[in-house]
């Protein structure tokens with residue numbers, strides 16, 4: 001485990017990701033032991049990007065994924081994944097571009113543009129020149145959406161090779177938005193190790209099945225929210241709420257002091273936080289992340305967490321929206337006549353909101369729901385509900401069926417690489 005961490009740190013530009021002082025570690029054994037005593041996870045910037053940033057594993061609870069507990073074997077698996085790293089949506093992209101354009105203009109007029117943390121603005125390039133790229137997967141930089149979903153395919157193939165019979169066609173289902181469909185294509189390629197992210201793999205081995213996101217599809221879709229009218233009138237049922245941030249103007253004042261002349265507002269600070277996440281998705285590094293204080297990003301994370309919690313995770317309709325997939329999982333797991341041509345692994349790609357519905361319905365969110373709603377007046381630091389843990393770009397929820405030699409069955413949930421025990425269902429082995 002620590003060795004893995006070391007390898008990871010050795011391959012990442014830690015100056016970009018881990019902004020607090022990280023003790024340098026060597027392979028010297030004594031120093032290696034010292035490293036056990038540092039808590040690095042909390043300093044990982046990817047843990048604070050509010051679901052807008054690159055994939056990062058969940059923190060987990062120390063329960064190993066491999067081998068499964070008590071000599072059990074995984075005999076079926078259901079994977080529900082979010083698309084890979086993408087550009088911002090059109091509306092957010094336009095807002096981010098407004099802040100970008102404003103800062104560039106100010107920079108050009110400054111007598112001393114190289115002062116303080118915003119000095120990078122002189123050479124700053126926007127995420128993309130072409131607004132047609134908005135909403136789509138990114139394809140450059142270490143965290144790009146194509147590579148990430150390809151890697152996901154490789155990891156799933158490695159973990160569940162015994163569930164896949166190459167003589168059969170692996171179907172990968174995808175909501176039909178371009179970024180979701182392309183993620184499924186890249187995943188299928190990774191699963192088959194084709195070394196190609198973009199082309200459809202050999203149809204004898206895998207097919208990608210687009211599923212309409214249109215509301216006309218009713219519940220026969222991976223995006224059940226679209227056709228649920230009352231859900232869209234959500235403010236009739238529950239007001240949209242989000243954390244009321246007081247820290248944004250503090251950060252704006254700090255930046256205006258150390259890098260004078262840009263007239264940074266609270267709104268700009270919020271846009272810079274999002275730019276930090278999307279620059280990592282697009283370029284794999286970000287000077288914007290470096291310029292912001294860690295406290296600001298932690299506050300930004302909470303804005304995102306509260307926003308998504310109230311609109312997508314604990315809205316009165318999310319349980320029912322997610323129960324469509326939970327029921328589907330259940331019927332795939334319950335039939336013992338080896339249905340569907342003997343298929344034992346199912347993979348679907350959709351959006352963060354749909355993953356949140358599923359997490360609600362399957363009981364993962366009970367830790368938060370039974371603990372009470374998130375405060376919007378102050379940051380609830382002890383919350384369970386963290387979007388960066390649950391739905392980063394490329395998020396993946398896996399539900400496994402496990403069985404023993406006497407054919408007893410259990411179910412295990414794995415969220416973003418780690419076992420996620422359910423609050424109200426812990427009576428299985430291990």
Ligand SMILES: *[C@@H]1O[C@H](CO)[C@@H](O)[C@H](O)[C@H]1NC(C)=O
Nearest residue numbers: 094097098101128129130131
């Ligand atoms: C950003 O805004 C500038 C100024 O309005 C515009 O020229 C440019 O095309 C915009 N970029 C994108 C990607 O929309």
Ligand SMILES: *[C@@H]1O[C@H](CO)[C@@H](O)[C@H](O)[C@H]1NC(C)=O
Nearest residue numbers: 132133134135136177178179
């Ligand atoms: C991004 O997606 C849109 C919508 O599917 C598409 O029209 C556009 O061509 C895409 N851009 C690129 C660069 O693929």
Ligand SMILES: *[C@@H]1O[C@H](CO)[C@@H](O)[C@H](O)[C@H]1NC(C)=O
Nearest residue numbers: 320321322323324325326327
């Ligand atoms: C899921 O199954 C339960 C139990 O059979 C049923 O009560 C519920 O209506 C189903 N939900 C959906 C959305 O079909």
